[in-house]
Structure formats: C-alpha cells, structure tokens
Amino acid sequence: MSTTTLSHDEAHHHDAPKGWKRWLFSTNHKDIGTLYLLFALTMLFLGGASAMLIRMELFMPGIQMLDPDLYNNLVTNHALIMIFGAVMPAAAGLANWMIPMMIGAPDMALPRMNNLSFWVLPAAATMLILSFVVPFFPGGGTQINTGWTLYPPLSVQVGMSMDFLIFAVHLLGISSVLASINIIVTLLNMRAPGMSLFKMPMFCWTWLVTAFLLILVVPVLAGGVTMLLFDRHFGTSFFDAAGGGDPVLFQHLFWFFGHPEVYILLLPSIGVLSHVIPAFARKPLFGYKSMVGAMLAVATIGMVVWAHHQYTIGMSLGAVTYFMIGTILISIPVGLMIFNFIATMWRGAMTFETPMLFAVGIVLMFTFGGLSGVMLAVVPADMQYHDSMFVVAHFHYVLMPGAVFGLFAGVFYWLPKWTGHMYDEKLGKLFFWINVISFNITFFPQHFLGLAGMPRRIVDYNMIFTEFNVVSSIGAMVFGLSHLLFLYIIIKTIRGGKKAEKRAWEGAKGLEWELDSPPAFHTWTVAPQIK
Amino acid sequence: MSESMADNRSKNRRTTLILSLVVVAMFGFGFALVPLYNLFCQITGTQSLAQRGEIGKIAQVTDRVDENRWVTVKFDTTVNPNLPWEFSAETAKMRVHPGQTYEINFHARNRSSASVTGQAIPSVAPWQATPYFSKMECFCFNKQRLEGSQETTMPLRFMVSADLPPEINSLTLSYSFMRLKEEEQGERKSDSPQLIAANQDK
Numbered sequence: 216m217s218t219t220t221l222s223h224d225e226a227h228h229h230d231a232p233k234g235w236k237r238w239l240f241s242t243n244h245k246d247i248g249t250l251y252l253l254f255a256l257t258m259l260f261l262g263g264a265s266a267m268l269i270r271m272e273l274f275m276p277g278i279q280m281l282d283p284d285l286y287n288n289l290v291t292n293h294a295l296i297m298i299f300g301a302v303m304p305a306a307a308g309l310a311n312w313m314i315p316m317m318i319g320a321p322d323m324a325l326p327r328m329n330n331l332s333f334w335v336l337p338a339a340a341t342m343l344i345l346s347f348v349v350p351f352f353p354g355g356g357t358q359i360n361t362g363w364t365l366y367p368p369l370s371v372q373v374g375m376s377m378d379f380l381i382f383a384v385h386l387l388g389i390s391s392v393l394a395s396i397n398i399i400v401t402l403l404n405m406r407a408p409g410m411s412l413f414k415m416p417m418f419c420w421t422w423l424v425t426a427f428l429l430i431l432v433v434p435v436l437a438g439g440v441t442m443l444l445f446d447r448h449f450g451t452s453f454f455d456a457a458g459g460g461d462p463v464l465f466q467h468l469f470w471f472f473g474h475p476e477v478y479i480l481l482l483p484s485i486g487v488l489s490h491v492i493p494a495f496a497r498k499p500l501f502g503y504k505s506m507v508g509a510m511l512a513v514a515t516i517g518m519v520v521w522a523h524h525q526y527t528i529g530m531s532l533g534a535v536t537y538f539m540i541g542t543i544l545i546s547i548p549v550g551l552m553i554f555n556f557i558a559t560m561w562r563g564a565m566t567f568e569t570p571m572l573f574a575v576g577i578v579l580m581f582t583f584g585g586l587s588g589v590m591l592a593v594v595p596a597d598m599q600y601h602d603s604m605f606v607v608a609h610f611h612y613v614l615m616p617g618a619v620f621g622l623f624a625g626v627f628y629w630l631p632k633w634t635g636h637m638y639d640e641k642l643g644k645l646f647f648w649i650n651v652i653s654f655n656i657t658f659f660p661q662h663f664l665g666l667a668g669m670p671r672r673i674v675d676y677n678m679i680f681t682e683f684n685v686v687s688s689i690g691a692m693v694f695g696l697s698h699l700l701f702l703y704i705i706i707k708t709i710r711g712g713k714k715a716e717k718r719a720w721e722g723a724k725g726l727e728w729e730l731d732s733p734p735a736f737h738t739w740t741v742a743p744q745i746k
Numbered sequence: 747m748s749e750s751m752a753d754n755r756s757k758n759r760r761t762t763l764i765l766s767l768v769v770v771a772m773f774g775f776g777f778a779l780v781p782l783y784n785l786f787c788q789i790t791g792t793q794s795l796a797q798r799g800e801i802g803k804i805a806q807v808t809d810r811v812d813e814n815r816w817v818t819v820k821f822d823t824t825v826n827p828n829l830p831w832e833f834s835a836e837t838a839k840m841r842v843h844p845g846q847t848y849e850i851n852f853h854a855r856n857r858s859s860a861s862v863t864g865q866a867i868p869s870v871a872p873w874q875a876t877p878y879f880s881k882m883e884c885f886c887f888n889k890q891r892l893e894g895s896q897e898t899t900m901p902l903r904f905m906v907s908a909d910l911p912p913e914i915n916s917l918t919l920s921y922s923f924m925r926l927k928e929e930e931q932g933e934r935k936s937d938s939p940q941l942i943a944a945n946q947d948k
Contacts, residue, residue: 324758372827396765404757430769438776453780457826457924464783468776529873 239334242326243736244311247333249633251308252626254336256702258300261344263695265293270657270691273684276676286674287360292347294363295380298480299387300340302614305622306483307332307394310422312633314398316727316734317416319407319743324400332393339386346379362672364469367454367462371446378447381440388433395426395433402426407726409745413507416725417500420507421486424514425479431518432472432479439468463528470521478517480614482510484621485552488574490725491624492556495571496563497722502555509548509555516545526597535594542592546585553582568720569643573624576651577616584612587662602672605665611658623650623701630708631715635733638708646704649697656690811845812908818842819906821850822920829925830858831892833866845908847882852900854923856892863891866921875917878907889926 232240241247269289272281281289311329315322323329349355356374370377402423406415415423442453443465452458454465493500500506520541522530530538556578565571587609591597600606631637660683665671669680676684715732730738819842821835836851856862866886870876881887885900892898906917 325762392769396762396769399765400758400761403761404754430765431772434769434772435776435779438773438779442777442780456922457828461783464780467783468779471779529871 240330242322242330244315244323244326244329245633245734245736247323247329248308248310248312250333251304251311251336254333254340255301255305255308256705258296258304258340259698260702262293262296262301263698265289265296267691267695269293270688270695272674273676274688275685276678276681278675281674282358283674284358284360287362287672288347288350288358290672291359291361291363291380292343295343295383296340298363298476299384299391300336300343302480302618302622303387303391304336306422306425306480306618307391309418309483309487309622309625309629310394310398313629313727314401314419314422315405316730316738317419317725318402318405318410319726319739319745320401320405321737321740321742323397324405325397328393329397332390332397335386335390335393339383339390342379342383342386346376346383349376349379350374364466364473365440365443366469367443367446367465370443371454378444381444384440385437388437391429392433395429398422398426399430407739407742407745413504414745417489417503417506418483418486421482421489421510424510425482428475428479428482428514428518432475435468436472439465439472442468463525466525466528467522470524474521474524475514475517477613478513480618481621482514484577484618484625485510487621487625487628488556488577490723491570491574491628492559493724494628494720494722495568495574496560496565498559498563499724500555501558501561502551506552506555509551512548513545513552516541516548520545523592523597526594527601539592539594543589546589549585553578553585568627568640569638569647570624570628572644572647573620573627576647577620577624580612580616580620580651580655584609584614584616588613600665602670603665604661604669604671607671608658608661608665611661615654615658620651626705628720629727630705631719632727632730632732632734634709634712635715635731636708636712637715637719638704638712642700642704642707646697646700649693649700653690653694653697657687657694658690660684660687660690810908811843813843815844815908816841817844817906817910817914818916819904820916820918821852822918823852824920824922826922826924829864829923830862831856831864831923833921833923842906844906844910847903847905849901849903852885852902852921853897854890854892854900855897856895859894861891861893861896863889863926864923865889865926866923869920869922871918871920872914875910875914878910879917879919880905880907886921 238246238250241250268281269286272279272286311323314320346359350358356376357372359370359373359376359380361370361373365377365380402415402419442451445451446453446455446460452460454460454462456462489500489506520538522534522538523542526535526538556574560575567575587605591600591606591609627638627643664680664683664687667680669676717730717732718728719732720728726739726743727734729743818839820839821837823833823835825831825833832853832855834853836853840848840850842848865888868881868884868886870879881902881904883901883903885902890898890900904919
C-alpha cells in the first residue's frame with residue numbers, strides 16, 4: 216500500500232520518470248497509449264509477415280515451401296495476431312491517448328489498472344508465439360491447424376500448442392476487459408463539467424459502445440475456450456458427441472463473441488472518421504445524434520445475429536431465416552453512417568491530406584465490403600460462398616478499410632499532436648496510394664477465385680486458379696512491404712519535422728486541439744469548462 | 747477540489763464494481779449456454795432429429811416404386827476415436843429408385859485384442875430427407891459386440907420413400923460408431939437416439 220501511495224504522489228509532483236521505469240510502472244495515459252501503439256505496430260509486422268508467407272505459398276499451385284499443417288498454423292496466427300495483437304491494441308492506444316484529452320480529464324479513471332491491462336499483452340503475445348514455436352521441438356505435438364475459430368473436434372486433438380493458445384486467448388481477453396472497464400468508467404465519470412453524454416466527441420461514443428460490447432462478449436469466449444481446455448484435459452464432454460456434448464455448441468459460443476468482435480474492430484475507426492472527415496471538409500459532422508443511434512443499433516443487432524457464420528451446420532429453416540433477416544437489417548444503420556459521412560463531405564471545403572485520403576478510401580471500400588457482406592448474408596447464396604475465397608475477400612474489404620485504414624487515418628491525424636511535428640505529407644500520400652492500390656490488387660481477385668470455387672484455408676489449389684492467385688500474391692508483397700514506409704514516416708516524424716501548432720489542422724475541432732503539440736505530461740489538471 | 751476528487755473516486759469504484767459484475771455474469775452466461783442451448787432448441791423445436799426421435803421413423807409409406815426417378819444415396823462412416831475399430835461401407839454410393847428396397851453391407855473389424863461393444867448412430871443429410879429414408883433392417887438398431895480382432899459384416903436394408911421431395915436427388919447416410927461403456931453391456935434395448943443421453947447419465 217505504501218509503495219502505491221508513493222508512486223501516486225510522485226506522479227503528481229514530478230515530471231515524467233526516466234528510463235525503463237517510466238514505461239514499466241507507467242500510470243500516465245499518454246505513455247500507456249504510446250506503449251499500446253508500439254505494441255500494435257510490432258504485431259502488425261508479425262501478422263503481416265505471416266500473411267506474406269501465406270501468399271508466397273499460394274503464388275503457385277502445389278506445395279512449395281509450407282507443410283499443410285504449418286500453412287494452417289500461419290493462417291491461424293495471422294488472424295489472431297492481427298485481431299488481438301494489432302487492431303484491438305491500436306484502437307486501445309488511440310483511446311488511451313485521446314479520450315482523456317478529448318473529455319478534459321487529467322488521466323484515465325483507473326491508471327494502475329491501465330498499466331496492468333497493457334502489460335498483460337506482451338505476456339499474451341509471448342504465449343501466442345510459443346504456441347507457434349513449440350511444435351518445432353521434439354515432443355511439441357502437432358501444429359494448430361484449426362484456423363482462428365478453433366472449432367472442435369479438431370482443436371481437441373491438436374497437441375500442447377493449443378493449450379498455449381487457449382491461455383493466450385485468456386490473457387488477451389483479460390487485457391481487453393480491463394481496458395474496457397477503464398474506458399467506460401473514464402467516459403462515464405471523468406467528463407469535464409458541462410460535457411453531457413450528447414456533447415461527447417464521436418470517438419468517445421464509439422469507444423463507449425465498443426467497450427460495452429467487449430465486456431459483454433469477451434467473457435463468453437473465455438468460457439468457451441475454458442470448456443475446450445476442460446474437454447482436452449479433464450475428461451469433460453462439452454463438445455464431444457461420444458460423451459453427450461455437441462461440437463456445434465462451441466461454434467455458437469465462439470460466434471456469440473466473434474460477430475460482435477467485428478463491430479469492436481470497426482467502431483473505433485468509425486469514431487476516427489467522425490473526426491477526420493469534418494476536419495478536412497471544414498463542416499461539422501452531419502447527424503451527430505443519428506450516428507450515435509445508428510451505432511447503438513448496430514451494436515444491439517450485432518449481438519444477436521452470430522449464427523450467420525454457421526448457415527451450413529444444418530439449422531432449421533426458422534433459425535436461418537431469423538439470422539438472415541437480422542443480418543441484412545444491420546446494413547440499414549451502417550448505411551446511415553456511410554450517408555452521414557457523405558453528407559458531411561457534401562459541399563464542404565475539402566482538402567485531401569493523408570488522413571482525409573484514407574477517410575474517403577474507407578467510405579468507398581468499406582461500402583464495397585459491406586455489399587459483399589449482404590451477399591453472404593443471404594442463405595441460399597451463402598451455401599455457395601461459404602468457406603470460399605470470396606469470404607476472405609469480403610472480410611478483408613471490411614476489416615482493412617473498416618478497421619486498419621481508420622487506424623492509419625487516426626495515426627496521421629493525431630501524429631502532429633503526439634509528437635509535436637508534422638509528418639512528411641508527400642510520403643504520407645505516397646504511402647496511401649501504394650497501400651490502397653496494392654490492397655485492391657491483393658484482395659479484389661479473391662472475389663473471383665471464391666466465386667469460381669477456390670476454398671479458403673487450403674494450402675494447395677487447382678491449376679485453373681493460378682492467374683488470379685499470382686496477381687493476388689504480387690499485390691500482397693507490395694502491400695506488406697508498403698508498411699515499411701509507414702514505419703519510416705512515423706520514425707521520421709518522431710525525430711523531427713515542421714513544428715506542429717496547437718491546432719495542427721485548420722478545421723480540427725475539439726478539446727485535444729487546445730493543448731500544446733506535443734501536450735504536457737499532465738494535461739487538464741484543471742478541468743476545462745464546457746459551454 | 748479534493749472533496750470532489752474523493753467523490754469521483756468512490757464513484758469510479760462503484761462503476762468499476764458494477765462493470766466487473768457484468769463481466770463475471772457474462773462468463774457465467776457462457777457456461778449457462780450449455781443447458782440453455784438444449785432448452786432453447788427443445789422449446790422452439792429446432793433440436794436435431796435424433797433428439798426428436800425421428801430417425802428410423804417413416805413419415806410416408808407408399809408401396810409405389812418410382813421407376814423413372816434416380817436418387818443417389820451416399821454412405822459415410824466415422825469411428826469415434828475411443829473405439830478401436832475399422833468400419834466401412836461396401837460401396838461409397840448407390841443409385842436407387844424411390845420406393846424400392848435395397849441392401850448394402852458394412853464391414854467392421856476390431857483392431858484391439860479385447861472384446862469391445864459399440865453402437866452406430868445414423869444420421870441423414872440433408873436433414874429434410876430424414877423422414878423419407880427408412881431402414882427395414884439395420885445393425886444400428888442393436889449393440890454390436892466384437893471379440894478381439896474379430897471381423898464382421900453387417901447388413902442394412904433400406905428404402906427411400908417415393909414421396910421424397912423432388913428437389914432432393916442426392917442424400918447421405920452417415921454412421922458414427924460409438925463405444926459403449928463396459929457396465930452398459932448388460933441388457934438394454936437401446937434405440938439409437940437414447941444412447942447418447944443414457945451414456946451421459948452414467
């Protein structure tokens with residue numbers, strides 16, 4: 216107790232502590248935000264490397280460099296690293312950095328828990344990497360060949376690497392639940408006097424909904440993988456038909472988490488867009504309240520349509536009809552968000568700096584992914600598309616623009632605020648064009664591959680699919696390597712560049728732009744007054 | 747100022763507590779889904795046909811043989827890892843006329859040296875075809891006991907009803923062979939659907 220009091224006092228009376236202790240014991244929302252972002256960047260490269268290996272193997276038909284099990288393990292790792300290691304921590308990093316500055320709070324509500332929720336992540340990442348490494352050693356068992364969905368009975372039969380993975384999922388879940396609780400408490404209790412919920416910046420709203428989704432669904436996933444662990448080691452039969460269990464039950468538990476997870480990945484980026492587009496269109500966000508309403512609708516409906524991932528398991532007609540209609544219904548509030556963004560841009564004095572380029576790209580490409588999602592929602596059509604490359608193309612079109620490009624836009628938008636330097640606009644635009652063009656080269660042909668019948672998660676493919684796979688693989692190499700440019704731009708900006716003003720962008724609105732760039736170690740120690 | 751901070755602290759503590767309870771409750775909800783899932787399916791009638799006991803039941807019996815129609819019946823065999831047996835169908839698929847009775851043999855061999863009892867659980871895909879697939883004689887009606895290394899041939903006599911909906915022209919009969927626990931090898935007229943539940947109760 217005495218040590219915690221001490222560190223608490225220290226934080227108030229001194230400037231930033233020096234050396235590694237500053238980071239390991241940090242309770243400062245800005246430092247923890249930086250840690251989150253750096254962790255996410257590292258994981259982005261790890262997940263990207265596994266994706267490039269996958270695409271290299273798929274460059275030509277036949278098995279060139281990866282065993283089938285190793286290939287499937289890479290597919291599993293790519294998904295888990297990107298979702299839990301890159302996108303969620305990056306969004307949490309933005310939340311940590313921006314939320315207290317946006318709502319006029321001195322820090323997050325629970326600074327020490329904030330520290331814990333970050334430092335669980337490296338441990339989880341280590342577990343995840345171990346699950347990949349262990350099978351290479353004698354006695355290490357088989358590789359995880361299930362894909363990120365971890366469906367039994369296959370996942371019950373995998374060797375000990377699956378246990379590492381299960382514990383990694385537990386740790387990742389603990390981290391994001393703690394972070395979510397912290398964010399909700401901050402948003403509910405720490406807003407500056409006068410800032411009602413409906414005066415809160417959109418990014419804060421999106422994170423409020425995201426955090427609620429997280430605490431509702433992540434514990435269910437934790438329960439599901441715990442049952443898996445019990446089935447593997449303690450003789451229970453939750454998912455084993457021979458003992459009276461049902462493997463389909465796991466699918467329901469997984470997708471009860473997995474579908475809201477899609478919105479967890481998407482919403483923070485929608486929040487970023489709601490700041491970037493008004494700033495560069497120099498108009499206030501069109502339909503603030505309808506955005507909040509649409510988001511709540513998406514989150515609510517999104518909680519109860521999970522089984523559209525399982526049309527082919529043999530549900531009754533009534534059940535699939537319900538899940539189909541529910542899924543298609545989601546396109547209404549999502550469409551409303553998109554139209555709000557377009558209406559914000561309408562007749563605005565637009566300029567196209569890198570964040571805005573990404574924002575416009577998202578509005579276009581995310582809509583495209585949403586449309587192929589409606590195709591997949593239709594049961595008879597999905598019977599054909601299920602588990603094909605079409606699904607791969609679809610969810611990369613929603614997750615790359617919807618989540619990752621949104622995070623890129625946020626990073627470019629707030630980088631001047633964080634570092635005090637403007638990034639190199641020329642390089643930023645170059646990065647955008649290389650990134651977006653190679654993204655489309657990579658994933659657009661996969662629609663055709665899927666419609667022609669190429670299955671996903673298979674190491675080899677029929678000769679007839681060669682051409683499109685070659686195109687896709689070449690695109691993937693450029694796409695993967697383009698992120699080195701992103702890394703270079705960030706490093707360059709941290710090290711120097713044109714001095715950023717308080718209000719780094721002409722049209723930027725919000726409390727965070729009233730602070731210095733870079734902001735002091737402690738900001739808003741006296742809460743601002745909101746009119 | 748310090749008063750309002752202390753005020754904020756207790757407020758934060760309360761919110762945190764409530765949210766933590768939500769997390770614990772949702773973790774419990776995950777486990778509660780195990781029985782709820784079955785309950786939900788029973789109430790809404792979406793449970794599997796095996797649980798409804800419709801397997802082996804014949805919905806429509808007509809003597810009519812439809813000589814003009816061909817239906818492909820595929821045979822799929824699975825052995826649960828607990829059962830040290832080999833199990834396979836004589837042929838992978840048959841072309842049949844609806845309404846006519848056919849016979850096919852399945853082979854099983856006990857790979858272990860001990861005697862083991864098992865039972866096959868049938869299912870039909872697509873499930874809509876289940877009521878139209880009738881088994882006159884099936885090894886799955888009874889427990890099968892094989893001595894160590896014993897081999898056996900088991901017949902199945904079946905008929906696809908001529909009332910099979912016209913959009914179905916191919917169906918799969920799938921068998922999963924399950925091991926019966928040793929103490930259950932006593933007398934019990936075990937009809938296939940009850941087998942799973944009975945095993946669970948033990």
